[in-house]
Amino acid sequence: SQQGEEDPQALSIQEGENATMNCSYKTSINNLQWYRQNSGRGLVHLILIRSNEREKHSGRLRVTLDTSKKSSSLLITASRAADTASYFCATDMANFGNEKLTFGTGTRLTIIP
Amino acid sequence: EAQVTQNPRYLITVTGKKLTVTCSQNMNHEYMSWYRQDPGLGLRQIYYSMNVEVTDKGDVPEGYKVSRKEKRNFPLILESPSPNQTSLYFCASSLWGEADTQYFGPGTRLTVL
Numbered sequence: 001s002q003q004g005e006e007d008p009q010a011l012s013i014q015e016g017e018n019a020t021m022n023c024s025y026k027t028s029i030n031n032l033q034w035y036r037q038n039s040g041r042g043l044v045h046l047i048l049i050r051s052n053e054r055e056k057h058s059g060r061l062r063v064t065l066d067t068s069k070k071s072s073s074l075l076i077t078a079s080r081a082a083d084t085a086s087y088f089c090a091t092d093m094a095n096f097g098n099e100k101l102t103f104g105t106g107t108r109l110t111i112i113p
Numbered sequence: 114e115a116q117v118t119q120n121p122r123y124l125i126t127v128t129g130k131k132l133t134v135t136c137s138q139n140m141n142h143e144y145m146s147w148y149r150q151d152p153g154l155g156l157r158q159i160y161y162s163m164n165v166e167v168t169d170k171g172d173v174p175e176g177y178k179v180s181r182k183e184k185r186n187f188p189l190i191l192e193s194p195s196p197n198q199t200s201l202y203f204c205a206s207s208l209w210g211e212a213d214t215q216y217f218g219p220g221t222r223l224t225v226l
Contacts (some may be wrong), residue, residue, distance in 0.1 A: 039222065040222075042203055042217035042218055043215075044217070048179065048214065100171075101146075101147075101215065102158070105154065
């Protein structure tokens with residue numbers, strides 16, 4: 001079964017608005033990562049948050065992690081057309097290292113110019 | 114330029130005809146992994162390798178083989194491909210350990226008729 005599940009599956013917003021997507025997972029983790037995938041291309045790493053962190057920022061990205069709820073959110077502020085992509089969360093399980101990275105099913109984000 | 118390369122990028126083949134998808138990285142990464150991506154299922158790990166001559170099964174290893182004779186290369190072998198192996202395949206590499214970013218190749222779109 002999937003370790004990570006993103007919500008919503010698809011999201012369309014106007015350029016300039018903020019986009020929020022969520023990820024839930026099932027087991028204890030060491031770290032949670034977010035990746036972006038442009039249509040049919042390889043995934044690109046965006047940001048990593050450790051299990052002992054609650055919030056992390058990188059440019060227009062803000063990630064939160066709530067280990068008690070086993071959930072994370074990715075906020076993209078001031079969205080741009082170039083942010084149109086699918087976004088995946090990935091978790092590694094607490095008894096393993098990075099070798100057992102499990103990806104969710106993704107949120108497809110469309111930014112309307 | 115630091116990168117992960119895969120070949121071929123596109124392949125159409127027939128059931129039972131053995132094929133190999135190559136993966137190579139130039140970042141001296143210990144860890145390499147293969148994923149398949151199918152609609153609605155996200156990315157699922159096939160096999161991974163933590164170093165030369167060290168490989169292990171991921172979540173969906175059936176029907177696949179791998180080898181790691183050199184640090185930079187991690188080929189994926191389909192001895193007898195079947196239509197249910199039609200998918201988009203990604204190779205990834207990273208330094209080994211916790212909290213390490215995975216770098217993805219551009220993907221190989223495989224169709225088995």
